[in-house]
Amino acid sequence: MLPSAESLEGKPVPQVAFKTRADDGWRDLSTDELFKGKTVVVFSLPGAYTPTCSSTHLPRYNELASVLRDNGVDDIVCFSVNDAFVMNEWKQGQDAGDITFVPDGNGDFARGMGMLVDKRDLGFGMRSWRYSMLVRDGVIEKMFIEPEREGDPFEVSDADTMLRHINPGARAPDPIVMFSKPGCPFCARAKAALTERGLRYTEISQDQKINTSVLRAVSGRMTWPQVFIGGHLVGGTDELLAHLEQANPAPAAA
Structure with a gap:
């Protein structure tokens, strides 16, 4: 059973060392580097290259990145239980330079959030449930967790919902x-x-x-x-x- 949004709000994000790749070398990226002293929008999804993630979830955050930043957001972070090679290639293929892609390869962050779910029926193994959150200085201020039901619901963790929460009067740019x-x-x-x-x-x-x-x-x-x-x-x-x-x-x- 997934935790409720209310049970997570007001709590710090999990402390994790993420295995990332840059300049053909490995680098550990800490939770503090991502969140400390910053206002960060996070969206987490089941997998790179999967249909909803590639066609809707990620592209809309990429489109609204500048608007979110204009409204006080320092960074927009995408988490997925995929390795660094996959996440780097996905970022390049999506032309998503305004998004920070973070590989949660072992699922440590998703597990710490209580969002690690069993997708073995699809051949995925353990993956993250779909959600988004607003984090200020490492503390979760607001959570949007997709309803816990069969399939891959996508109703509340989208970029427009997050933007409306941050600033109901903000106007999304025309594509x-x-x-x-x-x-x-x-x-x-x-x-x-x-x-x-x-x-x-x-x-x-x-x-x-x-x-x-x-x-x-x-x-x-x-x-x-x-x-x-x-x-x-x-x-x-x-x-x-x-x-x-x-x-x-x-x-x-x-």
Whole structure:
């Protein structure tokens, strides 16, 4: 039986030494290094590369990382009972540079949280139950634990729920998708404009087998780039710059 959220709130996180890999070498990462003197959002999930974890849980925390930081969060940490090699490859594949991936390979942290569960029926062995928490200076302030039932429920540990808890008035940014072409100077200008305003975007490049016919089918246009914000076509570079200047003016030069 899993512990209740209320029974964990107000308690310190478990003291664990995590076996991480950096620069082709092993390094022990302590609980204190992750949490001491910081405000940290944690989300823990059953496994890297699994469907809900890869398609929804992790990507949304990655999308909202900058908003969470704007609202007082120092770091966003993803735990999974996987080894360091798997976690490093998953991070790279998900383009999740704003998330700290921590391998709980032996399940010590999950066990200390009371969240280690038996997934041998799926061939997973022992894994973490899905949950999220807000930790301040090593003490759990708020827990969101998925309901204990069969399968892999995903209802309360999502990034939007955490953001609403931290700041109910915070506004999540609209998702931005850019269809681009390698070597295109207009694409470079568009990407630079988004980057200087701190706006995350997903790039779909021509070298990913997206040709002009696909671009026209999606956007109705044949020139690169084409940018969508919040599911709506903004257009090419000049249209994007005008949109950004109206909605999010560039910072003044020093």
